[in-house]
Amino acid sequence: MKRTGSASFFLLLAMLLAASTLLSEVDAEVTAGVSAEKLGLDDTLIYTLIFKNIENPSQPDLTYLDDFKTLQTSRSSEFQFRNGASSTSTRFVYYLMPVRTGKLTLPPVRYQYMGQDYQTRQFTVEVVKGSLYPAQPPPARQPSFFGDDFLTSPMQDRQPQKVDAYLRAVLPKKNCLKGEQLLFRVLLYTRNRIQAVNMLSSASFAGFWQEWFPVPQSITPGSENVDGVIYQVYEIRKAALFASESGTLTIPSLQFDLEMADAQSMFFAAQPIRRSTQEVKITVGEPPPAAAGLPVGQFDFSMHSPQAQADINDIVTLQIKISGSGNCKAIIPPPLPGSDQFIAYPAKITQENTYNSAALAGTLRAEIPVSFNKTGTLTFPPLEFRYFDPARGSIVSLRSRSLAIRVSGEKLSTDQALTLPKSAIVQKGEDIDFIRSGRLHDQSWHLYRQKWFAAVILAFFAFNLLLLLKTVLWDRHIAASPLLRNRQVLARTLKRLARVRHGEDIAPLLEAYFQAKSGLGLAEISNRKIAEIFSQRQVAAAMAEKFLFIKSQSELAKFSEHKKSALELKKDLETLRGLLREIDKKLK
Template identity: 25%
Template sequence: MHRFRITLVSFILLLCTEEVHSLSLIAKVDKTEATLQDHIILTLSVEGTQRIGRPDLPPMPAFDAMSRGSSTRMQIVNGQITSGVDYNYVLIPKKKGIFEIGPATIHHKGKTISSNKITLKISSADTKPQSTKDVFITTTVNNKSPYVNEQIIYTFKLYRRVKIANASLDNPSFEGFRVESLGKERQYEKIINGRSFLVTEINQALFPTREGTIEIRPAKVQCEVVVRTRRRRGFFHDPFFDDSFFGFSRTESKVLHSHPITVEVKPLPAEGKTPLFSSLVGNFTLATSVSKKKLEVGDTTTLTITIEGKGNIRDAHSPEFPSLTHFKVYDDKPTLTVQTSGNTFGGTLTIKKALVPLKEGSLKVPALAFTYFNPARERYELCKSTPLVFQVLPPSNKEKLHLVEALGTTTSKEEIKILGKDILPIRTSLSALKPYGMNPLQWAYLVFFLLPVAGYVGFTLIKRRRERWEEDLAYARSKSAVRNLNKKISLIKRYIKSEDSSEFYRLTSKALKDFLGDKLNMTGGALTPIEIEGQLQTLKIKKEKIESLKMILNILESGQFAFQRHSRKEREELLNQVRGLVKWCDKTIKK
């Protein structure tokens, strides 16, 4: 126990030596000049300590910044200990120009430490013809001067002659348009200037919602391009080894941009526009039908109104319905079905109304009508249904109006007499109101009835838990974390008596990190105490518990490299502390 305390004190002193050195923050980039299709790696290096929070980035309106994690460093040179941590970011340029980045800042013990500034020059994208590149994107529209609400087709294409990975498409916001999908993407090959490209094409229907000039901003694709590299000439220089199987490759991050598109949206013409205009632009039809035309007074028939066509079908609504004095009308909820045919968006709006005739005779429902604008013919067109005529008959089973007759005017009182008995006996005393309990046979029936229900509920709960276990990886890892750790502890116990104490500390450290990785759904073996602390702080774990966990992790790390040997009792005590901490973590950290 005495040697264990000496080791703990010495390790704490080792950590405290970090504070002796002055802290500094250094900003570095992998390049100072780039194009709009490149990205820049920004590294903020904290020198002098590892126990510090993430620096505050300066405002960078000309860039999108994404975190790429952190790494820690520690060196011992001539007995002098230096340590630090690097925070990495990816900067994606949004516009060209010369920009000054910085300074970034960190706050430590009431002091603010600033980094150096960096100047970056961003130029336009590569001006070489697109077809000469190995990977590029294009965006087009089939009509740059549509009418308001007229469909145009926006086409995105990704061309590539090399392998790419981790590609993500950032579509523009399409401000001023309503957007509809035109089905799944498709892939095909295309020859451009004798070069073969694999093309991924995505089509969308755009409906301009206002007139005037609207700009569609560039699309953006971030991806990793696989670049083949050749080895230097040597003993194995032979065409055989130029085959892709023996090729060496690396990846380069690329940001691909398309060009902006300007669309001039024309207003709908005033000539020919009537109050019947429905706001529909495209090509549409109107039809009506009824469930029956011959019925009786009080019967119900269903009127179905169908508007079908290609265009902005989502703006469709019921035509103006006439006032019917000889019918009661009950509206149902309209249903809209959208569909695509090739690169055209459209669908069907179905409106149903229940009609109840109030009088007999030949009753008529007038024709329904609306107009829409046909952009192909550049004129308004009329859609009109046919009138409906109903033959209404008088009701076949009239109810008698005299349902109650006066049987007499005698109001003299008479004694109540029992005239007869039915199947069940008539109760004449209050004992009939007394509650009765369930007999054993009734209880057996109840259990027999409820047993299948309980079995079904139990089976459903087990099935749902199994499905979540299979589909939710984070849940499965969290639930199996303690079981996996206990298996590893059974192996660790063998090294309590072993003379090689470093193996005990190595296995215990790995087991504890793997446990935390399972609970946090992270790669446990790669976690550092600093990263674990950051993750636990986001879960609002108590500070004293986090400090206890850090202390045990640091003891396990130092124990792997300590020269003195630790006793069996010291190892057992440390393992018990690990077990207690694991038990607390399992109850507190929920995924």
């Protein structure tokens, strides 16, 4: 039994050796193929490269493609032995997503193997909007013991799930007025489980001011019956749009990357798909001439005072509030009328948005500091705020209630008063810090006013000037000149020779020196080649022979048991340094 086992082992070994010999004789080949010559912008193109009879090929990098984005790649190998001949095949599969419409080109793939150049054919693929067919999963392969995926998941034999997902851009109406709010929504209709959504398109629309709603961490879907099919509907994006110009405006198609849960994978992998919304056109009209420049929407308006009594030396802050469903960021609060009884200072304005499910609501708050000139009952007249209501189709005028403040006390002297006529407001950040009259003295510390600042700037300027001169003159002209470069090669070699402690270290230094001087590759340098170059450069025969003798002695020193003494090595190095200086004059 032992003899039979040994014979079988040697027979199998002989067959493998014969297979490798036959494999080397089979012609190598590189081919390519595409899954379709026409597809939609939302579809995936499968690009396959097949390497036949090429041992362990490296995977070509296709990231340089401008018209396609690589979503996923896979690799498989196959080995066949038939009728005494063997062959191998390695397959690379690329799943590509087009990034634009039109006729896109996949250039040839070039590969070099054993000194031979191989090239695939060029493909032209026509890409149109939308999707021509659902994205297909990677093609199933026959199981092979020699394949890279012989430990595949038992779930791979399941039928691939059908991709049924599309996007819709939804607006409440297609006609609106300039400045009127439109709620723009992107809805995802799907019968698959979607793990993630990423918007690829720009979030800016020409002709609109837009406020995008925050994207929630989780979205609760609804259900909708579409032609007898029940879909789960997700609101994946929402924005409030305000047209800033009249005419026919276009909301472009928005592209999204959807990560669909792959039911075939036992490791929770995701299958990327791409979907786009439809293009939407909106007709925008001008408001009535009487409403020109007015806010558009529905608003509330009020003004109140935090106190009904005040001292003549106090400051009272009047508060104006405007809230509603229009574009609050474009609203200017009405000013207080002028009066000799009080002084109104610039208002501090704050704005905030509330993202409701039906519309974007906003609130504008204006805080107006007021100081007093006279005592008595001061009455602030009602303020009027006007806007255009598109639902009513008319201008709405809102008036605040009048405010009465009883001012009492006695005006303080100039040096004690908190507020004075013709006073100046000093504002720190966004809050009023103090109010005083006269010229304001700047007490802050300034770096540029220090005595040493000018010296530092001059030193910095001088350093940059020297650096510029070094880069322009020295590095580009002087250091790059052949004369200086040759001197640097010789100086570098002599410096390295001074650090030599063993004879076998001399030969590599001489080869490096000759390589820098001749421009040859290290593999091209031999004693014969050195002799030819020396003869061409008219180096004396005696010096050439001495150079080659020292180099050969150094190479033999690696294998010799008898090493040169330190004195002999020092003598050889001194001779070699003088020899190099003479040879270098001829090799310039």
